[in-house]
Amino acid sequence: MKRDIEDATSISEADLEKLTKEANQEATPSAAKIMWREFVADKPALISLFILIVFILFVIIASMFIDVPKMMETNIMGYYAKPFTPEYWLGADAGGRSIAKELVVGSRNSICIAIGLTIISSTFGICWGLVSGYFGGMVDLAMQRVYDFMMIIPMLMTIIVIVTIIPHYNAITLTLILSIFYWMGTSRLIRSRTLSESQKDYVAASKTSGTGNLKIIFREIMPNISSLIIVDTTLSFAENIGVETGLSFLGFGLPMGTPSLGTLIANANDPENITGYWWTWLPAAVEIIILCLSISYIGQVMRRTTNAAQRRGQDKK
């Protein structure tokens, strides 16, 4: 059987290397290369990417050198210390705690929770949507009823109740609790695209080529909706920073004594702080604005990468 195909052509093993080289010369650039070109073409996005990566790395590494329990001790001598002094770069709050240190550790906590939450909830949401959309029929019906049930639960109330009931929780358990409630939006979005994508001929072609369902879902359909996945994930990352921050602001986020961006912004609850001691809340607020702005710039570039018609990057050889 194999003989037949070989007989019909003049190509043999001897030509393999030469032909591979030829093919390599004509190869289309990979997705990573195209994405980099897009970043280069869009300067604000390149700066945003730089800021985001440097900031996240800085915050994670710097917080390793900070003794958190000691930092959180009340120091009466530093009561509302003014900023821009050698000891208190960004001043201190009512407890005499250094805002700069709190900002570093708080950002680390908030960003790590946001990353963890995005990874868990998006992965789950994407899988749920893909499976539901691909199989359709009864599978879809059952999975969408679970989705509907999750949607009607009042999210914030339930999270607050769970957080109050559980006696000991930390950043990891908080991330898991939040993940239970934040996958639905992604799953609906992915499902709707999967529904249309799985009707296309290339899926039928894969089926007739003998490819299994799971492989079709994750190796054929998923790359084709990657644009949607990337954009949704970046945007939900920005949103998820807000989720933890908002909870901490309300006082139901991380346990007492753990700094986060939300607890810092909560300083602004006090009218005295707003008018007199701006350094207690302003840095955290500015940081969130910069982070979310950067992420949305990066998200735009990601979207352009996946849509050839919107590309700005030059096709350089």
Added chain:
Amino acid sequence: MSLIEIKDLKVHYPIRGGFWNRVVDNVKAVDGVTFDIEAGETYGLVGESGSGKSTTAKAIIGLEKATSGTVTYKGKDVTKAENRRKLDYNHDVQMIFQDSLSSLNPRKRIEDIIAEPLRNFEKLDKQAEKLRVLQLLDIVGLDADALYKYPHQFSGGQRQRIGVARAVATHPKLIIADEPVSALDLSVQAQVLNFMKKIQRDFGISYLFISHDLGVVRHMCNNIAIMNRGRIVEVGTREDIYNEPMHIYTKRLLAAIPETNVNHRKEHREHRLEIEKIYQEQQQKYYDKDGMAFPLVKVSPTHSVALPPEEAKKFQQQAENKEVNV
């Protein structure tokens, strides 16, 4: 024995309605189709759009669930998914799609697209696999530099040839070609068809060739079935269909083939109008009260037509008389 035998194949889609979303009616996309495909031949399936050709093809290859009827391959009914798995059915039966762009995954390189069936059915090492892909590209007349490109970088004809290469990759026994050239312009159609014919000669592959273009079918097929409204209205060899069409629908299809000879323009036009007139007059007679074609009646050893009951009776009597004489 034939390579594959399709017997009384039916694909019905339920229409749901009413308060409880019950099944109120069925769309009979394919309603009792029977034919056999011999090894090495090209079997043509012709009909207007919506006549159930593509649904028949999808039911044969297993993309569409058959409501009833059997498709027998190697003595097993392959309408059941379990039997398809056991036989490695998709190793032997492959498909070429009408829309060459949407049938190739836009996110995969040509190498991965053509190698997909190879990876599923034949465990080859990386080098051997690449070599096979290069050989397949050569067979369909594409250069090696296509290997790492994406489908959108090719023209329609090239893409369709990539589709052919993928279908041939596992060396199948039957390729179902669902209107493989109807999306291509005429010169490219000829090119792709000739590649398909060459591959058939080289590898002894059978085709189920689906088309609405009678000129293409005449070029490609030995046996032809004409489909209309989910049923076969006429089956026969190429000569039977083109020289002695008996069903009014077949006659109408044949009359619609454009003629290039301008000198006889007026006569052709009159001929077409006449056929159309007969079709309009006899439509009631050739289709039953639900608008479906009648069962097939044998008029010669190779030729069967869905004739109305009165005429069918005549042919049956003739056949019986012959038997008596013998």
